[in-house]
Amino acid sequence: MILRPLNIDDKDEALQAHAELALDDFSFLLGAFDENEPWKNYLERVSATSRGEDLSNGYVPATFLVADVEGQIVGRSSIRHELNDYLRERGGHIGYGVRPNFRKFGYATEILRQSLIIARGLGIESALVTCDDDNIGSSKVIEKCGGVFENIVELEDDVMLRRYWILT
Numbered sequence: 001m002i003l004r005p006l007n008i009d010d011k012d013e014a015l016q017a018h019a020e021l022a023l024d025d026f027s028f029l030l031g032a033f034d035e036n037e038p039w040k041n042y043l044e045r046v047s048a049t050s051r052g053e054d055l056s057n058g059y060v061p062a063t064f065l066v067a068d069v070e071g072q073i074v075g076r077s078s079i080r081h082e083l084n085d086y087l088r089e090r091g092g093h094i095g096y097g098v099r100p101n102f103r104k105f106g107y108a109t110e111i112l113r114q115s116l117i118i119a120r121g122l123g124i125e126s127a128l129v130t131c132d133d134d135n136i137g138s139s140k141v142i143e144k145c146g147g148v149f150e151n152i153v154e155l156e157d158d159v160m161l162r163r164y165w166i167l168t
């Protein structure tokens, strides 16, 4: 499994993954994705976000990569280069998701492991990674990648969130 940028040929598969993960209330594609936007434009926006250019309100520079196994997209990672108030409370440095048909094969663990190496390259020494308290799969992923549990916080919308720090 490799993490790589989205490319021009990924449109159909990425949209399919986006629809699948929406059923888990998880956005596969980076926020503010609009199906009517030309794919090329979208790719340019994702690329600009990684350079910290033209950031939408509330966004920080972030690297978006898809997890590719022999040419098939199985998941994705978003590595935020810094934290803002929202990410410090809720989202953390790294967000990942795996398509339903590819779950429980260790891909999320590998996505997080490789994302931590990329985070280190971005100068992040300690990465905040969070998950809902009832997301057993994700908490296992974080703990397998060296996550040190900090606390559980209750958010405004009654979500209980587990917060972990991982030395990169």
Ligand SMILES: CC(C)(COP(=O)(O)OP(=O)(O)OC[C@H]1O[C@@H](n2cnc3c(N)ncnc32)[C@H](O)[C@@H]1OP(=O)(O)O)[C@@H](O)C(=O)NCCC(=O)NCCS
Pocket: 024, 026, 095, 096, 097, 098, 099, 102, 103, 104, 105, 106, 107, 108, 109, 110, 130, 131, 132, 135, 136, 137, 138, 140, 141, 144
């Ligand atoms: C959570 C998620 C990322 C796990 O992906 P995955 O590729 O199945 O995870 P892995 O295969 O690396 O599994 C890691 C461990 O968690 C376990 N696991 C995975 N999903 C699980 C589940 N639903 N319930 C219980 N355990 C689970 C695996 O069996 C494995 O345990 P093991 O090491 O003891 O064998 C995936 O279900 C997903 O994308 N969910 C929707 C989006 C999401 O929640 N993203 C995370 C946001 S914080």
